[in-house]
Structures are given as structure tokens and as C-alpha cells.
Amino acid sequence: MSKVILITGGSRGIGRSAAVLAGARGWSVGVNYASNAAAADATVAAVQAAGGKAIAIACDVADEAAIIAMFDATERAFGKIDGVVNNAGIVAPGSMLADMDIARMKRIFDINVLGAYLCAREAARRMSTSRGGRGGSLVNVSSAAARLGGPGEYVDYAGSKGAIDTLTLGLAKELGREGVRVNAIRPGLIETDIHASGGKPDRAQVLGVQTPIGRPGTADEVGESIVWLLSDASSYVTGAIVDVTGGR
Ligand code: NAP
Numbered sequence: 001m002s003k004v005i006l007i008t009g010g011s012r013g014i015g016r017s018a019a020v021l022a023g024a025r026g027w028s029v030g031v032n033y034a035s036n037a038a039a040a041d042a043t044v045a046a047v048q049a050a051g052g053k054a055i056a057i058a059c060d061v062a063d064e065a066a067i068i069a070m071f072d073a074t075e076r077a078f079g080k081i082d083g084v085v086n087n088a089g090i091v092a093p094g095s096m097l098a099d100m101d102i103a104r105m106k107r108i109f110d111i112n113v114l115g116a117y118l119c120a121r122e123a124a125r126r127m128s129t130s131r132g133g134r135g136g137s138l139v140n141v142s143s144a145a146a147r148l149g150g151p152g153e154y155v156d157y158a159g160s161k162g163a164i165d166t167l168t169l170g171l172a173k174e175l176g177r178e179g180v181r182v183n184a185i186r187p188g189l190i191e192t193d194i195h196a197s198g199g200k201p202d203r204a205q206v207l208g209v210q211t212p213i214g215r216p217g218t219a220d221e222v223g224e225s226i227v228w229l230l231s232d233a234s235s236y237v238t239g240a241i242v243d244v245t246g247g248r
Contacts, residue, residue: 008059018227208246
């Protein structure tokens, strides 16, 4: 069945891979981005080339009104939403907690936690069968940092992802009878731009060799797991937190 999917942070990295893989299944994708319109347009073109439909939607997930408008825009373009990927997330440069200021921590929690919770709320409102939705799948993108803690680098980010795991456990139970499945993916060291934004462009390559599999992962390897959780092939999976970490 063709699906309508909204992916936050769909312009680059893991979100982009999930968008293109969704397009390859013939699905329609709302590709959200924060500021990189050129990257979002390139992802839209890649989704279309893969066989799907797509639109780019600018929205900072720290802005509640913009989130509501983003869900509205997806429904206007493609009809009722069947799946949401709560993927937008940021890190800040590596630091000890003792040296972090409140502005940095607020930004991390506004985007990674409140943004994800608000997107999950909109997903629940629009996909729940008792509210007129047709059921669906919510995939939250957490991180292995949620169980490793991010010491010396980003315990703020790690804590924000712990909140995503807990959101997944609770919301899966709330929405089980609403036709909505809620799961999380915990990526490990994946080759994307996020490491450069944290000041260490080669972080995934350097640390990836220490994983049991012996290399970093690719965005497509995470995207495949996301698309599986969106698909009907995972119809009895809810409340699951799936590590995609090469065994780390
Ligand atoms: P990335 O390559 O840095 O891409 C980030 C994406 O999020 C971009 O599409 C960006 O949009 C968007 N974004 C950033 N801030 C946003 C905001 N305020 N509102 C809306 N969109 C926003 O990141 P990634 O590595 O693919 O990470 C995706 C998710 O996986 C994140 O939640 C991250 O924490 C998680 N993760 C990644 C790794 C890894 O090793 N890469 C490991 C564990 C977990 P623009 O293009 O407009 O900037």
C-alpha cells in the first residue's frame, strides 16, 4: 500500500536515506529541513527519481506553530499521514558538563526533546483511529548515547536521547489500540555531517573501527531499519528500541 510519510530532518544524513528508501517503495514523503533548502531540494529530487513523491517543508522543530503547519502541509499535499520519522536532532561541540552553558543545553533539549515530543503529539493526533486517522507508525531516532551516556563529549545530547527512548516506551502503550505503532532506532557511529557539526568530522571513522563489526555505519543502513519499522512488514512490532550500532 502506498503511504504518506513525514520525516523531520529529511534533507541530509539518516533522514535523507530514509526518504529516498521510502520513495523507492512508491511512498509520498514530506521532507522537512531547518535551513538547508538546497539539500532538501536535492533530497526531493532523489525521492522522485527513486519512484516516490516528495515536497520540501521548512520548519524548525523547536517552533510549535511551525510543526503544526508542517503536518498540515504534508496532509494538503498527499492526504492523511501514515508514518512519521522523528529524526531531526543536533549535537554541540564536545565538552564536559562542567563547562556547558545553559544556552547550549536549552537548544539541545528544545530540538531533540521538545521538538520530538511535539512531533509525536501531532502524529498521535493525526494518526489515531479514534481521532479520525487511519493508524500508522511513528519511528523515533534515538542514539546509542542514550545508554552510553556521552561522557566527555555530550551528556546533554545523551540525556535528550534517553528521553526519546522513554517517549517510545510510553507512547507505544498509549497508542497500541489506536492503530499506531511507536518504535525507536538507536544508531551508533554513522557517517553523516552531524560529527562535523560537533567539531569532529572524522569521529565516525576513528571510533567506528572499535565497534565489533569494525567500521562505522552508513546512513542507508539506518534508513533501511527506519523504513522497515514504517512498513507493514513490522506490523507486530511496537515499543521496540532497535540498536543499529555494529554491536557497539
Ligand atoms: P545530520 O547529517 O547532521 O542531519 C541533520 C538533519 O536534521 C538535517 O536534515 C537538518 O536540516 C535537520 N535539522 C537540524 N536541526 C533541525 C531543526 N531544528 N528543525 C528541523 N530539522 C533540523 O544528522 P544525522 O547524523 O543524519 O542525524 C539524524 C538523527 O540521527 C539525529 O537525531 C541524530 O541525533 C541521530 N543519530 C545520529 C548518529 C550518527 O552517528 N550520525 C548517531 C546516533 C544518532 P538542514 O539540512 O536544514 O540543516
